[in-house]
Every structure is written in C-alpha cells, then in structure tokens.
Amino acid sequence: MQWGSASEFFAMGGYGLYVWTSFVVTALCMVWEVLALWRRRAAARAEHRAMLLGGTDETAA
Amino acid sequence: MIWSKYSAPQAFYPLAGRLIPWFSVVAVALIGVGLYMGFFVAPTDFQQGEAYRIIFVHVPAAWMSMFLYVVMAVWAGVGLGLNARLSFMMAQAIAPTGAMFTFLALLTGAMWGKPTWGAWWVWDARLTSELILLFQYAGVMLLRTSIDDLRRADRSSAVFSLVGVVNVPIIYFSVQWWNTLHQGASVSMSTGSKMAATMLTAMLLMTLAFWLYSVAVILSRVRCIIVERESLPVWEEQPTVVQKVAEVR
16 A cells, blocks of 8 residues: 555545546446436336326226 | 347346346445555556556546447347347437446546646547547437437437447547557557556456446336336336226226
C-alpha cells in the first residue's frame, strides 16, 4: 500500500480532482440507472394493474 | 433444457427475474474487490502517477461501450432474420446502458486527458470514433421513439444499429491505423499485457464487474419492456390481481 494517510489518498498525488470525478460520476450514473429501472418497473406494473382492474370497475358499475 | 422455449417473452420474463439477483450480487462483490485492488494494491504508475487509476473505470467503460453495441447489433440482426419479438426487445434494452458506458468512457477519458495531455478533448481518431458511437446509440434510441408503430420501430432501429456496427472495429483499431494522441492498446490478444500484474488484475476485475452489472440492468430493463409491450407477466407475479379479475368475470 502506498498511502501514508487519508489525505494523501484523497489527494491522489495531485490528481484527486480528475480521479475522483471519474469514479464518482461513474458510480452516480450506475446508481441512477438502477433507480430509474426500479421506477420504470413500478410504473409499468402499476399501469398494468390499473388496466386489469379497470375492467372490474366497469363491470361492477 | 430447451433454450428455444425462452425465446417467448412470457417464458423469458421469470428466467430473467431469477438471474438478476445473481448477476447483481457478483457484480457488487467484484466492484468492491476491483476498487480495493485498484486503489490499495496496484502500484503508482512511474510515468502517469496516480492519474492512471482512472483506467480502472475508463477501460471497462470503453470496452463495454463497444461490446454492448455489437451485442445490440447481433440481437437486432437475429430479430430481423427470425422476426423474433424478444430479440428486438433485447436490442431495445441494451441501447441505454451502452450509451451510458460510451458517455462514461468519454468523460473519464477527458478526466485522464486534461492532466496527462493538457487537453480535455482532441479530435483524435480514437476519441472521434467513440464520440460517433455515442451519436449512434442516441440515433438508435431516437429512431425508436420517433416511430409509433412498434414493429416498424423495431425494424428501423435494428437496421440502423446493424449498419453502425462498422464503427466498432474502427474504434478498436484506430490507435493502430492512425497516429493518435490516445495511447495504443496496453492489453492485446497478440502481445499480452504491458502492465503490472496487479494493475491488470484490477482492470480485468472491474471489466468483469461492469459486464455482470450490464447483464443485470439489461435483463431488468427487458422485463420492464415485456410488461410495457406484452401485458403478460404480471399475471404470474400478481396472483391476487388475477384472482380479483377472475372473481368479477
């Protein structure tokens, strides 16, 4: 291991801004994609359920 | 096991659902190990200092951007050849993830270029052809959304992605065919690797992790697409809803 301290680790030999921007943006994109898919799935299922149950409301009335 | 059975969306849907957790868990584990290797085990590069650590996301993202395009084009081709719905859905599901990795490859490349070349961007063959790949992904997705008829949208975007696959070898070989500021391949099929073993291991672990992640999100997206387009699978997962409907009918 080449890091003497935490601040040395975050400084990345003076390249901290570039290194951490790369990793943080990549992580954010991947997390965002997963969250967006959860929302899309919930929306698709809700719509489908409404479609299925929509028929029951009409027949009930 | 009869694989052709799974070419039907309603059969593939539960299979994909069972596979997603496995791919997700292994992807997260490998990202953890890969990051540990990349930041704590791999040594400092003697030429590029600590900035080189960007390759642990840059190279996997760039490889996935090209690989996913080829896979998308293959599904598009299968869809056109066999007129199979699921193949078109797979192609549709791959595009956003491929576009995301292309964007990330370009962004992390800029993050690498600024400190090492002194420029965020140059109109170099490697960078330019990768930027074109991003436009191709955008084109495939926009073409789909701009056509209302699903079958026509499937076929048009499939033809578009097949034609565009010619760019993938151009990106890959650009560093050999032209004088590029972008460095040549550090890992090659013919000459092996020019990197320290721990650097290479970290990079390959991250690549495998990104691959597994891609499989998980693409399967998850194809499940959304199946629900949106086919209206079938919820029957299986929502017995109460089915029961309610059955009671009333």
